[in-house]
Amino acid sequence: MMRSIIALLFLSLASISLAQDSSNIRTAIFAGGCFWCMELPFDKVDGVLETTSGYSGGHVKNPTYEQVSSGGTGHAEVVQVKYDANKVSYSDLLNIFWHNVDPFDSGGQFCDRGDQYRAEIFYGSQEEKVLAEESKKKVEAELGKKVVTQIKPAATFYPAEAYHQDYYQRNPLRYKYYRYRCGRDKRLEEVWGKAPS
Template identity: 50%
Template sequence: MTRTAYLDCIKPSVLFVLILLAALLRALPGSAAGTETLTVAGGCFWCVESDFETVPGVIGAVSGYTGGTTANPSYKDVTKGGTGHYEAVQITFDPSKVSRDTLLDMFFRSVDPTDAGGQFCDRGDSYRTAIFVSNMGEKALAEQAKADAQSALGQTVVTPILQETAFYPAETYHQDYYKGEKVVFTRFGPKRQKNAYKAYRKACGRDARVKQLWGTDAPFAGS
């Protein structure tokens, strides 16, 4: 058999394998290429993470630190001040199921964007609100969402729109804290993480203030 004849024999087999692989890939969940990210700071990252992970079309949310100058900061570094970082959450979403502008509108209505000194009971620079963008298109959407929020409130919205910088995931124990089962010691006594989170959120006044500002437009208050 000549080399040409041999190649002619294997071509159909190769084609069949390629078709099979393509079919398998189509059957897999959406790849990262079909997702986008939105990074926001809204005070306690446990709360922002728990809120947005309930939104249809959101694939996941990661608590972390961004906006500062210190590489690989710890929670202690950020909360004591001086790093310039915000407590932030990086939201991964499927834009075919939920749009960036919808998420931005939900973000503004889940925080107090009129507060320049922190959020609710959490005070200090690391607890301020912010939106981080990577290009002009994202910036334009964020600016529009901010203008809409300011118009709806009739108050000055102080949330800045900042250029995206390195995002550092927070320590493992912070991730999905709102649904953790580990027993922790709190000022409310020993509690499972998920119950400690609920007690903290209520005591901090987050939902009460958001309801006061946004009323029925608040998407997460009471969650």
């Protein structure tokens, strides 16, 4: 009888602990050009649990890659970041976002041209909106130039097709070649300076 009570108490405490942990799990959505290239910088961060490539900000339901990449759906290629707010803050994620985009390019990002490759922050709450706007002002002050990156309310997120997920891990040589050919790192260094090793 006593063992049953102790076991029940243990299970209750474990479920309370899990409920508390899950309340700290949040999601953020960022558009920064090619979604393959936006997964990696977030995946490296302690506290980021998962990144998912997808589409957001458009008017077509359940868009396909072909529809989005050809333009006209209003969607951007995005990465959805699932994170533990006890380990990494939204402000930290914003800092990672900014240092992985060209905030002065309104026509796409790097070699990927068109509105579907725009840089954009999709906020999910008033607090996130304020933090995003403050971070944008900070970037403008730091770089001394007007930032064209947009900040808009979060829209429906549609996960991209399976072959796009974790592309940099599953196809490392193709990914590195694409990133190099696109001039992404060269331009990021021009804007932000050399990244620390």
